[in-house]
Amino acid sequence: MRIWILLACLMLLLGCAGEQPPAGENKSNGANKTNESPIKIISGEQKNQTILKNETKPPPPPEENKSMQYTYDPEQRFSIFFINVGGPALHGDAILLKKGDMDILVDAGPMQNGSKVVDFLRARGVDDIEVLISTNADPRHYGGIGTVADNYKIEEFWWNGETSDDPDYSALIKRMENESKAVKIVDAGFNADLNGINISVLNPSIAKKFDDVNNDAIVLRMADRNFSMLLTSGIQTGAQGMLINEIGSQVKARVMQAPYYGVGAGTSNIGIFLLSAKPETVIISGSSDESAQNGGSREPFKRIMAQYKIAYFENYKNGTIKVTSDGNEYAVMALGKGQ
Numbered sequence: 001m002r003i004w005i006l007l008a009c010l011m012l013l014l015g016c017a018g019e020q021p022p023a024g025e026n027k028s029n030g031a032n033k034t035n036e037s038p039i040k041i042i043s044g045e046q047k048n049q050t051i052l053k054n055e056t057k058p059p060p061p062p063e064e065n066k067s068m069q070y071t072y073d074p075e076q077r078f079s080i081f082f083i084n085v086g087g088p089a090l091h092g093d094a095i096l097l098k099k100g101d102m103d104i105l106v107d108a109g110p111m112q113n114g115s116k117v118v119d120f121l122r123a124r125g126v127d128d129i130e131v132l133i134s135t136n137a138d139p140r141h142y143g144g145i146g147t148v149a150d151n152y153k154i155e156e157f158w159w160n161g162e163t164s165d166d167p168d169y170s171a172l173i174k175r176m177e178n179e180s181k182a183v184k185i186v187d188a189g190f191n192a193d194l195n196g197i198n199i200s201v202l203n204p205s206i207a208k209k210f211d212d213v214n215n216d217a218i219v220l221r222m223a224d225r226n227f228s229m230l231l232t233s234g235i236q237t238g239a240q241g242m243l244i245n246e247i248g249s250q251v252k253a254r255v256m257q258a259p260y261y262g263v264g265a266g267t268s269n270i271g272i273f274l275l276s277a278k279p280e281t282v283i284i285s286g287s288s289d290e291s292a293q294n295g296g297s298r299e300p301f302k303r304i305m306a307q308y309k310i311a312y313f314e315n316y317k318n319g320t321i322k323v324t325s326d327g328n329e330y331a332v333m334a335l336g337k338g339q
Helices: 002-018 027-034 037-054 111-123 145-151 167-179 237-251 270-277 299-307
Strands: 078-082 095-099 102-106 129-133 154-159 182-185 191-194 197-203 219-224 227-231 255-257 281-284 311-314 321-325 330-334
Touching (some): 102 111, 129 145, 145 167, 167 182, 197 237, 219 237, 270 299, 281 321
Parallel strands (some): 154 182, 227 255, 255 281, 281 311
Antiparallel strands (some): 078 095, 095 102
């Protein structure tokens, strides 16, 4: 009996010694598992979620002008160049308005000097022309446009819709319609805002056409902040009187282009027009030839400006005239005979 009792106790002792702890109760192994990759993965996911939650998206780019591509910066300075495109016994007009990389060309002088206009544009860093404006069917204004179009991409072309039965001008208009992105016929009441510059067309009037290449020319008023300029092209007594009667003080501008090169019927009754426009400065362009065949003397016009205490500059004597402004003050300088 005692022997059976001893055997039973021995079996119980051997069974307890051989038992293994259940899996997962080893505290050391459990501690190591808590520092393994699963926690690192969770940390990584949390970090990514935090970045996404706090991420600030960049502002969308400004909406692009669909018809013209230039950097919009209305507060910057700008320049207007009255390019010297005249010659012996040869009047001509070509005006460049440049504000940043926005370029507006008003006329391009006679065909003989079209390459001179292109050279000038290249020297001023013009890469394309946002707006090319042909003021009328006078070849001394439009003749160089073909050469400009040979060398530059034209975004928009503006004209007055009157070919004056000039076959060369008609052919030019057809070319512009084929090659420009947009062609617009503009007349009194047309307005456009380009890079902070408001451009108003004052002439020709739909209600009163003169059927005259000069009096139906496009007249532009350009305003930028406190600066204003009046570009008169070739208008003469008829259109000048109509503008005074119809819109009066709307022709007022600090700088004015002398109409019709400052000669002949462009200035024969200019005194009344000057009283409405009230310019501080007048720019006279064209040729130094003041013979009767080329329009006559400018002396009567200069005497009136002296009487009204208006300063004036002549590009045929001193080279291209440059007007620069910050929208408030402006300065005028001549670039010299080579320009």
